[in-house]
Amino acid sequence: MAVRDGLGPAPITHVLDAGDYRKPEEIVAPGFPEFLGHDETESPFATADGSYAGGRRAALGQWLTLSDHPLTARVIVNRLWQHHFGQGIVATSNDFGSMGDDPSHPELLDWLACELVDRGWSLKALHRLMVLSATYQQSSRIDPASEAHHKAHQADPTNKLLWHARRQRLESEIVRDSLYALSGRLESSMFGPSAYLRLPRAVQTSSRYAWAPDPVEANLNRRSIYSFQLRNMRHPLLAAFDQPDSYISCGVRMNTLTPTQSLALFNGDETADQAAHWAGRLLAESFDDDQLVRRACLEVYSRLPTNEELAGARQFLTSQAELIYAAETNIPTSSQPQPCPRCLEPNKAAAYVDLCHALMNSTEFLFVD
Numbered sequence: 001m002a003v004r005d006g007l008g009p010a011p012i013t014h015v016l017d018a019g020d021y022r023k024p025e026e027i028v029a030p031g032f033p034e035f036l037g038h039d040e041t042e043s044p045f046a047t048a049d050g051s052y053a054g055g056r057r058a059a060l061g062q063w064l065t066l067s068d069h070p071l072t073a074r075v076i077v078n079r080l081w082q083h084h085f086g087q088g089i090v091a092t093s094n095d096f097g098s099m100g101d102d103p104s105h106p107e108l109l110d111w112l113a114c115e116l117v118d119r120g121w122s123l124k125a126l127h128r129l130m131v132l133s134a135t136y137q138q139s140s141r142i143d144p145a146s147e148a149h150h151k152a153h154q155a156d157p158t159n160k161l162l163w164h165a166r167r168q169r170l171e172s173e174i175v176r177d178s179l180y181a182l183s184g185r186l187e188s189s190m191f192g193p194s195a196y197l198r199l200p201r202a203v204q205t206s207s208r209y210a211w212a213p214d215p216v217e218a219n220l221n222r223r224s225i226y227s228f229q230l231r232n233m234r235h236p237l238l239a240a241f242d243q244p245d246s247y248i249s250c251g252v253r254m255n256t257l258t259p260t261q262s263l264a265l266f267n268g269d270e271t272a273d274q275a276a277h278w279a280g281r282l283l284a285e286s287f288d289d290d291q292l293v294r295r296a297c298l299e300v301y302s303r304l305p306t307n308e309e310l311a312g313a314r315q316f317l318t319s320q321a322e323l324i325y326a327a328e329t330n331i332p333t334s335s336q337p338q339p340c341p342r343c344l345e346p347n348k349a350a351a352y353v354d355l356c357h358a359l360m361n362s363t364e365f366l367f368v369d
Contacts, residue, residue, distance in 0.1 A: 010056065030056050032063055036070055065121070071096060073113035077126060081112070082252065084130050086166040094251030104160050140165040140369045168368045169255055172241035173224035179270070179360060180221055182299055183277035187221040194228040195219040197235055200269055209233035240264040265361045272334070275357035280337035283344070283352060289317060292352070300359045313355060320351040 014024035064072050075096060082088035089109045092100035103109045112126065119125040130136055142149050142164050152163045159166060170178065180186035196214040204210050209232045214220055227235065231246040240260045244250035265271050278296075286292035293313040297305040305313065324331065325347040335350045359365060 032060075067117045073116045073121075074109055076123070077112040077116050078109065080123065080126050080130060084127075084136060085162070086168045086255070088252075092251065094249065135162055136165075138162075138165040140167040165369070169257070169366055170241075170368065171253060172238040172243040175241050175366065176224050176237055176270075178365070179274040182356075182360065183274040184281045185221045185274070185277055186223065187218045188223065189218075192226070195222045195226050196228045197224075198270060200236055203236055207233060237264050237268060237270055262361070266357075271360055272353075272357060275360055276334065276336065276338045276353050278360075279349075279352040279356045280339050282356070283337055283341055283349075284339070289314060293355075296356065296359055300362070300365050316355060316358075317348075317351050320354050321345075321348045324350050324354075 010030075013028045013030075015026050015028055017023035017025055063069070074090075075093075078088040078090050078093055078096075082093055089105050089112075090096055090101055090103045094100075112129075115129065116122075116126055155161075156163055177186060196211050196219075198213045198220055199210055209230060211228065211230065224238065227238075229246055234243050234246075240258070241264075242254040242256055244253060282292050282295055286295055290310060293310055294304055297303065297309065328347075331346040331350050335353060336346065337344075337349050337353055340349050
């Protein structure tokens with residue numbers, strides 16, 4: 001019913017008295033909103049006998065994608081801009097009306113909309129255009145003491161004009177997927193039914209909305225976009241990092257910083273498990289500690305460590321191994337790399353896991369600078 005016309009003429013639509021279907025009033029003809037520039041007085045759907053022909057959905061789709069449509073292309077490019085820059089040119093991306101915000105760069109919004117149409121409505125072309133721009137390639141790391149920063153901050157304290165990059169925290173699904181990507185366990189297969197992800201033990205035993213984890217191991221490691229969503233209960237790790245509530249439409253995600261996020265990463269079983277597998281993979285692929293630290297930084301930060309970071313990591317591995325040896329006689333298997341080299345002492349092996357765990361909890365891992 002949603003994608004094809006039924007038999008016979010389309011049913012007549014009435015204005016209803018107080019919304020009561022039993023009290024139809026005047027007939028409403030199908031048509032396009034006049035305030036968006038459509039000035040036809042006659043409905044394009046009317047037939048000779050006064051009824052209304054079918055094809056209204058197709059006509060609406062064709063009208064929405066007209067090259068000079070005032071909204072469609074602007075709304076789409078605004079969403080793309082919001083994804084890359086943290087905030088749309090129109091900040092209220094769900095509301096382009098009089099109750100929403102005015103565009104910060106109206107000429108830019110118009111130009112991007114025209115570019116989208118001229119490039120055959122190619123979203124990939126617009127993504128490329130945005131990420132190769134000088135504005136996108138700015139850094140969020142600025143020197144507050146510099147004169148340039150002082151002048152820019154006085155002129156535009158909220159950075160509405162984008163004189164530096166906005167610092168963005170990774171979205172909830174990307175946080176989880178990044179943890180699994182570092183461990184080497186992310187299942188990248190596409191399509192198929194939703195996967196029931198692992199839940200923390202406390203949630204599994206205490207919540208009446210808890211679900212049984214998927215019995216297939218590979219499904220537990222699938223990308224978050226394929227995870228089963230329950231409106232009554234979100235996955236705790238995703239919820240901590242502002243996964244939207246499924247009850248309402250979400251035009252712009254929240255971007256908060258809370259202690260719950262740190263606790264979810266630092267104390268969560270899921271993070272500790274991925275850290276153990278990441279450490280096991282790094283040990284299998286590295287010859288010495290320096291190479292392991294370099295590989296770890298390159299994977300988690302997309303850059304090599306500085307000399308100070310390299311020296312600090314060496315010191316951490318030594319001191320942490322000593323602390324673990326002094327504090328624990330029987331180091332649990334869960335604290336060991338997965339798999340753990342047989343020649344490695346348990347306390348030293350656990351120190352590698354702790355290093356990986358610390359990197360997964362670092363600010364640079366969670367934020368795009």
